[in-house]
Amino acid sequence: MGLDRDTKHRIVTTFQRRVANPLSLKLPGQVLVETTGRTSGLPRRTPVGGRRIGDSFWFVSEFGPKSQYVRNIQADPKVRVRIRGRWYEGTARLLPDDDARARLRTLPRMNSSAVRAFGTDLLTIRVDLD
Template identity: 70%
Template sequence: MSSSAENAEKKYRAVTAFQRRLNAVVRRLPGQTLLETTGRVSCLPRRTPVGGRRVGDSFWLVSEFGERSQYVRNIRADPRVRVRIRGRWYTGTAHPLADDDPIARLRRLPRLNGLAVRAMGVGTGLLTVRVDLESREAT
């Protein structure tokens, strides 16, 4: 394994360990945007705090670890998701978009989110995800 690949792997492990602890707290905040996927092994709901932006009937986000992100792996197994935006849940279908430019997409997402994704995900294969929102659910 090359030194840059080793560094990327170390960064991935450090960031995911940090995020695991942080996400346990952040997902409880009432205003936090959440992406709920179905666990590909457990079949249980998995809620991940995300940053992104709703544009019309779509919600856009960029995964800082691309295909390695657990929620992206869950989406590949079952694209039906829910997104909590401003305290309201929406059902939808998620689409990882390998052909979209994630750096350009980050410029159109909230600035703080873009900075965090770039800081945590540099060199790790960013991936754009679009969620086509179907309906709002009662809360």
């Protein structure tokens, strides 16, 4: 029997917050999205897997509007993205009408596999880089 969506979300986000994200933040090659905390106003960095295509950076959130960084984007779409050690400013756009599963097939395989396996409410996000 599988886990319900809320239980799966709690388990995965607790693991990400306490184990995976602190380790990933230290890796120099890890792509990061920096949002502004909607309550604190402080910068919040989240490791993501995605791909730059032209002047845009594409990625998929596994928990959609339940993800804290998605909620931060909804409050303030101005973000920064660190790609290959360099920071880019941009404006994030939530794309609920995009086929997130199809989009994952165009993004880095390892991260896409994890997002598909653990995600419960996939949401495509495009950052238009300045």
